[in-house]
Amino acid sequence: MQIHTYDTVIVGAGGAGMRAAIEATQRSRTAVLTKLYPTRSHTGAAQGGMAAALANVEDDNWEWHTFDTVKGGDYLVDQDAAEILAKEAIDSVLDLERMGLPFNRTPDGLIDQRRFGGHSRNHGEAPVRRSCYAADRTGHMILQTLYQNCVKEGVEFFNEFYVLDLLLTTVDGVRRTAGVVAYELATGELHVFRAKAVVFASGGNGKFYKVTSNAHTLTGDGQAAAFRRGLPLEDMEFFQFHPTGIWKMGILLTEGARGEGGILRNKDGERFMEKYAPVMKDLASRDVVSRSIYTEIREGRGCGPDGDHVHLDLTHLPPEQLDAKLPDITEFARTYLGIEPYTDPIPIQPTAHYAMGGIPTNVRGEVLSTNTDVVPGLYAAGEVACVSVHGANRLGTNSLLDINVFGRRAGIAAAEYAADADLVELPEDPARFVADEVTRMRGATGNERVTVIRRALQETMDRNAMVFRTEQTLKEALEDITALRKRYRNVSVQDKGRRFNTDLLEALELGNLLDLAEVLVVSALARKESRGGHYREDHPHRDDVNFMRHTMAYREVDSQGNETIRLDYKPVVQTRYQPQERTY
Numbered sequence: 388m389q390i391h392t393y394d395t396v397i398v399g400a401g402g403a404g405m406r407a408a409i410e411a412t413q414r415s416r417t418a419v420l421t422k423l424y425p426t427r428s429h430t431g432a433a434q435g436g437m438a439a440a441l442a443n444v445e446d447d448n449w450e451w452h453t454f455d456t457v458k459g460g461d462y463l464v465d466q467d468a469a470e471i472l473a474k475e476a477i478d479s480v481l482d483l484e485r486m487g488l489p490f491n492r493t494p495d496g497l498i499d500q501r502r503f504g505g506h507s508r509n510h511g512e513a514p515v516r517r518s519c520y521a522a523d524r525t526g527h528m529i530l531q532t533l534y535q536n537c538v539k540e541g542v543e544f545f546n547e548f549y550v551l552d553l554l555l556t557t558v559d560g561v562r563r564t565a566g567v568v569a570y571e572l573a574t575g576e577l578h579v580f581r582a583k584a585v586v587f588a589s590g591g592n593g594k595f596y597k598v599t600s601n602a603h604t605l606t607g608d609g610q611a612a613a614f615r616r617g618l619p620l621e622d623m624e625f626f627q628f629h630p631t632g633i634w635k636m637g638i639l640l641t642e643g644a645r646g647e648g649g650i651l652r653n654k655d656g657e658r659f660m661e662k663y664a665p666v667m668k669d670l671a672s673r674d675v676v677s678r679s680i681y682t683e684i685r686e687g688r689g690c691g692p693d694g695d696h697v698h699l700d701l702t703h704l705p706p707e708q709l710d711a712k713l714p715d716i717t718e719f720a721r722t723y724l725g726i727e728p729y730t731d732p733i734p735i736q737p738t739a740h741y742a743m744g745g746i747p748t749n750v751r752g753e754v755l756s757t758n759t760d761v762v763p764g765l766y767a768a769g770e771v772a773c774v775s776v777h778g779a780n781r782l783g784t785n786s787l788l789d790i791n792v793f794g795r796r797a798g799i800a801a802a803e804y805a806a807d808a809d810l811v812e813l814p815e816d817p818a819r820f821v822a823d824e825v826t827r828m829r830g831a832t833g834n835e836r837v838t839v840i841r842r843a844l845q846e847t848m849d850r851n852a853m854v855f856r857t858e859q860t861l862k863e864a865l866e867d868i869t870a871l872r873k874r875y876r877n878v879s880v881q882d883k884g885r886r887f888n889t890d891l892l893e894a895l896e897l898g899n900l901l902d903l904a905e906v907l908v909v910s911a912l913a914r915k916e917s918r919g920g921h922y923r924e925d926h927p928h929r930d931d932v933n934f935m936r937h938t939m940a941y942r943e944v945d946s947q948g949n950e951t952i953r954l955d956y957k958p959v960v961q962t963r964y965q966p967q968e969r970t971y
């Protein structure tokens with residue numbers, strides 16, 4: 388085992404991690420640990436754009452953007468955080484431009500902007516062009532730009548290092564951050580990184596669904612590590628289902644397609660969103676559009692022999708526009724479906740896309756250990772975190788924004804903390820937990836297989852905890868997850884070696900997914916209302932009296948070693964906007 392010492396350690400080299408690193412490295416000795424090569428992070432798959440009220444092409448301002456974000460999140464958003472997001476968006480885009488990001492341009496040479504769901508002029512009057520974009524490769528450009536700037540700043544990367552544990556040491560009755568434990572993929576060696584400050588920027592956890600836009604690696608390792616160490620997870624029941632995944636595969640077709648004028652149609656060719664969202668139509672918020680699609684399907688207006696999908700129609704848009712603005716997703720339709728989007732509509736269905744919940748933080752990125760206390764030295768930003776700027780439903784283009792605004796803030800706060808703080812003693816035998824897990828997994832002879840359990844988990848989550856939920860379906864999901872967790876104890880890996888043992892890591896990742904799926908379902912069972920991405924058919928209305936509050940889930944272990952999930956709640960920060968009925 389090797390021990391390394393840094394001021395600031397950042398876990399994750401996606402947009403949030405690298406944006407944090409650019410700040411932290413200028414102020415403190417910083418290392419970035421990442422299980423993937425940095426430019427393979429999921430941020431690179433983001434397509435449609437990044438929101439900022441630049442008003443380059445239409446009248447706009449940050450207050451409208453704040454309102455849309457709060458309303459989009461079905462009023463579960465912390466409004467102080469949303470205001471920061473919308474205000475700092477403008478500099479955040481300009482920072483990226485100065486770093487070299489090649490945004491699409493207007494004929495006058497300004498950064499071009501396009502429409503996206505839920506973004507509106509003057510509190511819902513009409514759609515507004517707020518998304519800054521680089522064709523349908525915005526995330527790719529952000530990731531490359533940030534990586535190049537990290538290299539320029541001399542950020543130290545540890546690539547293919549899997550962080551498997553968070554080290555906290557109790558000092559004078561307060562848990563403080565001591566570092567993390569990582570597994571080096573190439574050698575199988577364990578490394579302890581001591582640090583004054585740790586920033587989790589390890590991304591989302593959508594891989595517990597089968598039909599998902601998420602990469603194979605989005606397994607919630609950061610959320611699971613924090614949870615295992617007794618820290619809460621906030622609002623995990625809120626998961627976003629993006630309306631337009633490729634039918635059966637879930638691969639994303641950006642909302643930018645509808646921003647450019649694409650239309651959703653049912654089997655009769657009807658533009659059905661006009662019924663559900665008379666003003667914003669196809670550009671209503673994602674939760675609304677996904678529910679509408681499934682309503683069409685359930686009522687027998689779905690397309691195809693099984694009536695199990697609807698169409699995204701781009702055929703009325705000029706091919707030149709598709710080529711210039713949506714080159715990748717039109718190519719996806721050709722490659723994966725053999726469909727020519729110039730002339731034929733594309734079969735789509737909703738796809739599991741984004742975790743609104745995560746590790747709770749304040750607006751400085753400091754991680755909360757209770758509703759009010761922070762863990763000194765611990766920070767989180769990006770999809771792993773819950774600030775909460777997305778509330779019950781995130782607006783499209785607000786995540787690329789979130790990772791830049793709150794990645795930057797967390798990087799600054801962590802490095803400033805590290806400048807004044809002392810290193811905390813490591814806990815005794817710091818790598819023990821990880822060493823035991825790895826040894827157990829390598830030596831296991833049980834007859835359960837990772838792929839089989841993962842598939843069963845994904846199937847129950849798709850069936851029971853997706854767009855529509857009821858007490859009964861959620862209970863079924865919970866029973867299945869409990870049974871799968873038992874079976875997981877008998878899982879064994881075929882590769883017993885040390886070098887590049889991805890088999891072993893996938894087994895550990897599956898453990899994280901099982902833990903997080905359970906948190907999602909337990910939180911969802913307790914929320915007997917419908918809000919944003921969480922729709923309970925048995926409680927179809929929003930209930931502000933009982934549920935205008937954030938869920939805080941804690942893992943508790945009794946003296947016999949039995950684990951339970953305890954739920955607590957945290958008030959929502961409301962500043963400017965009173966909850967209203969949400970229509971689009």
Ligand SMILES: Cc1cc2nc3c(=O)[nH]c(=O)nc-3n(C[C@H](O)[C@H](O)[C@H](O)COP(=O)(O)OP(=O)(O)OC[C@H]3O[C@@H](n4cnc5c(N)ncnc54)[C@H](O)[C@@H]3O)c2cc1C
Nearest residue numbers: 399400401402403422423430435550590769770784786787
């Ligand atoms: C297909 C797709 C399209 C999208 N399009 C848009 C869009 O147009 N606009 C928008 O706003 N949002 C979009 N999103 C959402 C947005 O891209 C993500 O929420 C955001 O990029 C997440 O960034 P991140 O930095 O938090 O995490 P990621 O980019 O996922 O990076 C996570 C990092 O953590 C590392 N990591 C994870 N676990 C470990 C571990 N155990 N040890 C060490 N390192 C670890 C990984 O190696 C990686 O470097 C899209 C998402 C998807 C999936």
